[in-house]
Amino acid sequence: MRAADYxxxxxxxxxxxxxxxxxxxxxxxxxxxxxxxxxxxxGLIAAACDAGQRVEVVLITDGGASHPNSPSYPRQxxxxxxxxxxxxxxxxxxxxPDHVHRLGLPDTQxxxxxxxxxxxxxxxxAVCARAAAxxxxxxxxxxxxxxxxxxxxxxxxxxxRHPEITLWAFPIWGWHLDPAExxxxxxxxxxxxxISAQQARKRAAIDAHASQMTDLIGDDPDGFRFTEQxxxxxxxxxxxxxxxxx
Numbered sequence: 001m002r003a004a005d006y007x008x009x010x011x012x013x014x015x016x017x018x019x020x021x022x023x024x025x026x027x028x029x030x031x032x033x034x035x036x037x038x039x040x041x042x043g044l045i046a047a048a049c050d051a052g053q054r055v056e057v058v059l060i061t062d063g064g065a066s067h068p069n070s071p072s073y074p075r076q077x078x079x080x081x082x083x084x085x086x087x088x089x090x091x092x093x094x095x096x097p098d099h100v101h102r103l104g105l106p107d108t109q110x111x112x113x114x115x116x117x118x119x120x121x122x123x124x125x126a127v128c129a130r131a132a133a134x135x136x137x138x139x140x141x142x143x144x145x146x147x148x149x150x151x152x153x154x155x156x157x158x159x160x161r162h163p164e165i166t167l168w169a170f171p172i173w174g175w176h177l178d179p180a181e182x183x184x185x186x187x188x189x190x191x192x193x194x195i196s197a198q199q200a201r202k203r204a205a206i207d208a209h210a211s212q213m214t215d216l217i218g219d220d221p222d223g224f225r226f227t228e229q230x231x232x233x234x235x236x237x238x239x240x241x242x243x244x245x246x
Contacts, residue, residue, distance in 0.1 A: 001187070004179035009188050010171070010240050016191030018047050021168060021241055025134035026054035028127055030155055032110060032139055032147040034063045034086040035209040039234040040170035041137055042093055042202035043195025044241075049094030050198070056131050058101045058124055059086060060151050065107035066212065067223035073211075081211055089205040101127055110150035117150075121157045128158060133165060140171040140242060142183065148172060159246065167244040175233040190242040203235055 021027075021044065029045060031037035037045065037057050048055045063082035064075045073081065083102070090100045103120055111117040128136065136159060141152035152169065159167045168190070177183075195202060210216045213226050 001183050001185065002179060003174075003177040003181040003183055006183045006185065006188060007171075007175065007177075010190070010242070013188065013190050013192045013240060015194055015238075018044065018051065018193065020191055021137075021193065022048060022053060022135050023166075024051075024053065026056070026131040027135040027137060028056045028058060028124070028131060028133045030058050030060060030124065030136065030138040030151050032060045032145070032151045033066075033107065034059060034082040035089075035206070035212050036139055036148075036172055037086075038089045038093070038202065038205040038209065040139060040172050041239065042089075042205045043198040043239045044137070044193055045095065046093045046198035046201045046205075047193075047195065054099070054131055055095060056099050056101065056127050056133070057090060057095060058103065058127055060103050060110050060120070060154070061105045061107045061147055062102070063107055067217045067220040069222055070217050070220035072219050073217050078211070078217075082209075085209045085211060089208040092201055092205045092208060094201075108146060110147040110154070112150045112153050117154065117157075120154050121161070124154060125158050125161055128162060128165060135166045135168060137168045137170060137241070140169040140174050142177075142185070143171060143173040144177065145173050156244070159244075163246070167246070169242045169244050170240060171233075171242070176230060188242050190240065192238040192240055194237060195239055196237050199235075199237065206231070206234065
């Protein structure tokens with residue numbers, strides 16, 4: 001199946017309700033970088049908060065590699081900026097400050113094995129246990145970014161340990177795969193979530209990540225910035241959640 005066909009199928013997934021994903025129970029969202037939580041699951045987070053459901057967000061990396069050559073935002077200042085942006089975005093979505101957790105791993109270095117991987121699994125499993133989470137949401141393992149793929153592996157390990165937790169994935173960079181790229185995967189299964197009522201708040205949360213969405217950091221020609229094209233999959237009426245087989 002080509003990437004174009006796979007993502008056309010995702011766009012045609014049946015529409016479901018929030019309860020179809022979370023069962024009305026607490027959930028945990030894993031964000032490889034500050035902004036993935038808002039881009040991929042901001043509507044769901046806001047809807048769950050509106051419904052009085054407990055939501056926890058775990059940030060995996062510190063985001064400190066997005067502008068590696070900026071004189072005005074050296075690494076530590078950039079990390080602090082992106083931490084503040086996440087806090088603002090979370091508040092806009094309705095998350096209490098103590099429901100946002102940070103593993104603090106270096107950007108581009110989320111682990112896939114060894115003691116650092118085990119430590120990440122343990123930390124996230126502990127968050128899930130404290131929240132009594134019944135669903136875990138994570139970036140799609142086909143996203144062409146090492147941190148997204150590592151975070152997906154971590155989530156799978158958590159769910160192997162806790163089979164009572166349902167695992168869902170949301171694409172981020174997968175939306176921008178070469179349409180002709182072959183994907184050796186079964187047809188996607190999952191749901192579209194109508195976030196019309198939360199759409200404006202989601203966009204505000206995305207915009208809170210100003211270092212990624214604007215020219216706030218303008219002194220690094222290699223710095224990352226979203227464009228209208230790369231942002232387009234995340235500002236529409238629906239979010240897309242893929243059921244990860246166990």
